[in-house]
Amino acid sequence: MLSSEELRKEFLDFFSQKGHRIVPSSSLIPYDDPSVLFTTAGMQQFKPYYSSKLDPLKDKHFSLSEPLGTRNVASCQKCFRTTDIDSVGDASHLTFFEMLGNFSFGGYFKKEAIKYAWEFISTILHIPKERIYVTVFQGDDEIPFDDVSYKAWLQLGLSPKKILRGNRKDNFWGPTGQEGPCGPTTEIYVDGIEIWNLVFNEYYQSPDKKLTPLQIKGVDTGMGLERLTLVMEFPKDKEKTIFDTDLFRNALEILRKHSSNKVPSEKNLRIIADHLRATIFLISEGVRPSNTDRGYIVRRLIRRIARCIKAESLSGEWMTEVIDFFINKYKKAYPSLKSQEQIERIIQEEIDKFQKSLEKGLKIWQKLLRELKNNQQKIVPGDKAFFLYETYGFPLEFIKELAREENLQIDEVGFRKLYQQHQQVSRAGASQKFGGHGVNTIEDEEKRRKIIKLHTATHLLLQALRQILGDTIEQRGSDINAERLRLDFPFARKLSREELQKVEDLVNRKIQEGLSVIHYEMPLNEALKSGAIATFTERYPDVVTVYEIKNSRTGEVFSKEICAGPHVQNTKEIGVFKILKEESVGRGLRRIRATIEDDL
Numbered sequence: 063m064l065s066s067e068e069l070r071k072e073f074l075d076f077f078s079q080k081g082h083r084i085v086p087s088s089s090l091i092p093y094d095d096p097s098v099l100f101t102t103a104g105m106q107q108f109k110p111y112y113s114s115k116l117d118p119l120k121d122k123h124f125s126l127s128e129p130l131g132t133r134n135v136a137s138c139q140k141c142f143r144t145t146d147i148d149s150v151g152d153a154s155h156l157t158f159f160e161m162l163g164n165f166s167f168g169g170y171f172k173k174e175a176i177k178y179a180w181e182f183i184s185t186i187l188h189i190p191k192e193r194i195y196v197t198v199f200q201g202d203d204e205i206p207f208d209d210v211s212y213k214a215w216l217q218l219g220l221s222p223k224k225i226l227r228g229n230r231k232d233n234f235w236g237p238t239g240q241e242g243p244c245g246p247t248t249e250i251y252v253d254g255i256e257i258w259n260l261v262f263n264e265y266y267q268s269p270d271k272k273l274t275p276l277q278i279k280g281v282d283t284g285m286g287l288e289r290l291t292l293v294m295e296f297p298k299d300k301e302k303t304i305f306d307t308d309l310f311r312n313a314l315e316i317l318r319k320h321s322s323n324k325v326p327s328e329k330n331l332r333i334i335a336d337h338l339r340a341t342i343f344l345i346s347e348g349v350r351p352s353n354t355d356r357g358y359i360v361r362r363l364i365r366r367i368a369r370c371i372k373a374e375s376l377s378g379e380w381m382t383e384v385i386d387f388f389i390n391k392y393k394k395a396y397p398s399l400k401s402q403e404q405i406e407r408i409i410q411e412e413i414d415k416f417q418k419s420l421e422k423g424l425k426i427w428q429k430l431l432r433e434l435k436n437n438q439q440k441i442v443p444g445d446k447a448f449f450l451y452e453t454y455g456f457p458l459e460f461i462k463e464l465a466r467e468e469n470l471q472i473d474e475v476g477f478r479k480l481y482q483q484h485q486q487v488s489r490a491g492a493s494q495k496f497g498g499h500g501v502n503t504i505e506d507e508e509k510r511r512k513i514i515k516l517h518t519a520t521h522l523l524l525q526a527l528r529q530i531l532g533d534t535i536e537q538r539g540s541d542i543n544a545e546r547l548r549l550d551f552p553f554a555r556k557l558s559r560e561e562l563q564k565v566e567d568l569v570n571r572k573i574q575e576g577l578s579v580i581h582y583e584m585p586l587n588e589a590l591k592s593g594a595i596a597t598f599t600e601r602y603p604d605v606v607t608v609y610e611i612k613n614s615r616t617g618e619v620f621s622k623e624i625c626a627g628p629h630v631q632n633t634k635e636i637g638v639f640k641i642l643k644e645e646s647v648g649r650g651l652r653r654i655r656a657t658i659e660d661d662l
């Protein structure tokens with residue numbers, strides 16, 4: 063029987079043998095694309111090849127520092143889908159998952175893609191035919207029946223009874239967003255579970271929903287590793303779920319062991335396991351709990367974990383054990399995962415911060431429930447829900463979940479009205495932040511923001527020094543607190559006043575230019591080859607995160623460093639950069655202290 067690790071490897075080996083280039087997973091944070099929060103599919107990093115915006119043979123792939131060099135690639139991609147957060151807890155939904163995929167941009171099309179899929183399933187995985195059926199697009203007014211796929215399956219020996227026809231909703235994919243490549247799909251089911259989706263991009267859908275045939279036809283397939291592991295580990299066993307597979311089993315066991323409930327709630331345990339696993343990956347990519355965007359998603363995940371911990375009265379070293387389990391499970395495939403200590407500290411800090419509010423808020427909620435029941439009301443008034451949000455930091459989705467459990471609904475219109483009013487007031491108010499939960503939280507949050515800004519400023523400073531004093535300048539030490547940054551670098555003499563002024567001016571110019579700060583993962587040797595600055599003398603993992611500070615209009619890159627983050631998204635956020643002091647610290651090393659001020 064193949065484990066999840068072996069399945070991942072078998073898949074990539076198979077497609078490698080079929081002449082595909084294996085491309086590492088891209089970051090969960092999409093490259094240079096502020097319109098989407100997270101990476102949700104394997105095709106995302108290849109999107110420009112489908113619409114011919116990039117040529118796989120000529121244009122540099124954003125993280126490989128060279129063109130793909132082939133029209134056929136395969137990957138195992140980390141994905142995170144926010145749409146499923148609230149369904150987690152049942153048998154099949156996850157937030158984080160891995161997607162195995164093979165892709166072609168004008169290399170091969172339907173017949174070959176179906177043949178590859180069939181060969182992998184029958185000769186590598188040895189799944190017997192009787193457990194399989196497939197679906198193909200049945201056609202509608204606009205798009206014809208996909209008879210090429212239908213015939214391809216027939217030719218491989220599937221009986222017509224096993225080739226079902228699906229409509230536009232089920233067997234047509236894309237585009238993601240307003241416009242983009244899209245096309246019919248053929249889907250493979252094992253034991254009734256959809257495991258593999260083969261998308262054939264033949265059309266480009268414009269924002270007015272018009273379809274035009276694509277010049278280059280593309281293949282985009284996606285197979286969920288968790289589901290594949292399930293059908294491989296438990297053939298034809300309807301009782302088992304993804305949480306019983308090797309990817310989760312031990313985590314659930316640890317949680318069960320530490321629950322103080324006589325009958326632990328599987329739903330709560332699954333939520334904790336899924337959300338922890340996702341949080342481990344997101345934190346490792348530099349996302350931290352906060353009140354905006356990605357940070358808020360992590361905050362929501364951790365706050366939901368906190369509630370489930372309380373419901374299960376978990377105690378003891380369970381979190382260390384569960385995080386350890388996941389890190390060990392994944393560190394070979396994803397060497398850039400952060401350490402258990404670091405991840406646990408961040409999660410625990412967020413839980414601790416939320417703990418008191420959670421307890422008080424839940425008491426208020428209980429009281430509110432009694433009132434509603436006494437009055438036979440089924441709707442939670444918007445102002446009551448908003449009170450839980452504003453005063454106790456309960457995310458809206460979280461309040462909705464509490465309500466659902468009691469068969470209640472929330473007056474969301476009322477809630478949103480108050481939210482908007484509050485936001486306007488906050489904007490008008492001085493530095494009071496929206497959704498701040500107590501002064502300390504605001505202070506912590508502001509300190510953290512300042513440190514992040516100083517961190518990006520350090521990258522700008524290092525590059526500015528290299529431009530003005532020469533490429534021999536490298537970082538020998540760095541220390542950042544909420545007040546200032548400190549950077550040590552080798553240089554034989556004192557810097558002149560003019561040099562310091564030039565450095566300061568250059569950094570401020572780059573801040574003013576509003577450069578984008580983007581990051582992505584790539585193999586270490588590729589990163590070094592591409593000229594990314596390696597800062598520390600420590601050993602790097604095989605796959606590293608590279609931060610680029612670049613002009614997103616011209617594509618011109620100012621700074622490129624191997625770094626774990628986090629950073630601001632745009633240099634404009636930094637404010638005004640000021641050098642405070644330059645001095646010698648012996649051994650031919652110079653030290654610069656600098657700070658930033660708000661740009662008013």
Ligand code: SER
Binds near residue numbers: 102105259260261283
């Ligand atoms: N893009 C398709 C999906 O998300 C196949 O990879 O299912």
